[in-house]
Amino acid sequence: MKKNKLKILAAALGVTIIVGLTGCNMKSIGKLTSSQDYTYEKFSKVKTGMTYKQTEDILGKGKLSSSDYGIKIYKWTNKDSSEIQVSYGTDKKATTKIETNLDDNTVKVTKAEYDKIDGKQKYEDVKELLGGEGTITEVTDSGAGNDNTYIWGNKKSGYIKVSFVRGYASFKSGGGLK
Structure with a gap:
């Protein structure tokens, strides 16, 4: 009886170690594929x-x-x-x-802030409205300087994307806003 308990305990310990090592390997693989x-x-x-x-x-x-x-x-x-x-x-x-x-820009954004963005604001105005720096996602040479698109927020908590043409907010889009 005692030998059976030891065998069961040893088997359980072996399974625990194998599962633990497999979990570690899966984490390592995840890190490799997301680099x-x-x-x-x-x-x-x-x-x-x-x-x-x-x-x-x-x-x-x-x-x-x-x-x-x-x-x-x-x-x-x-x-x-x-x-x-x-x-x-x-x-x-x-x-x-x-x-x-x-x-992954982490500035939290809302639908109310999105609604306040219009074609009269410069980047600094929108940055102040949204409470932080945007992340540049696109730069286009317009011939008269660069037009930039920025994003605030992220896919998990909602985002606002604003394109600035000749220095002014000209196009906005967003998703997941509350």
Whole structure:
């Protein structure tokens, strides 16, 4: 009887160790698959007006995703599907850069704040209204300077995205707002 209890205890201990180690391995695998080779910091270093070679020096080789009418679009995609996309014009210089899900802005936003954004505000006004810095998600060279799109909040708690053209809020979108 005593030997059976020891065998059962040893088996239970063995199962516990195996399950524990498997859990550790799954956590490690999760960390590996969610790592980002392309970060928001690297995205910030890419500037409109750069050549593909200059961008490649920062991000490495990109994947050509489109090439129409002399405009080329390259993508750098992480395993978690976050990415950087850069468009190059006929002059072979970057005209637009876009990031998707590289940074998780944590400013809390509401529907009431969203409703107060109109075409008369500059970035500083919207930043003050929403209570913090936005995260740049897109930069486009308009020929008269850069037009920027920022996001406040995140997919889990709601977000507000605002595009500024010639310095003023011109387009807004949002989701998950209360």
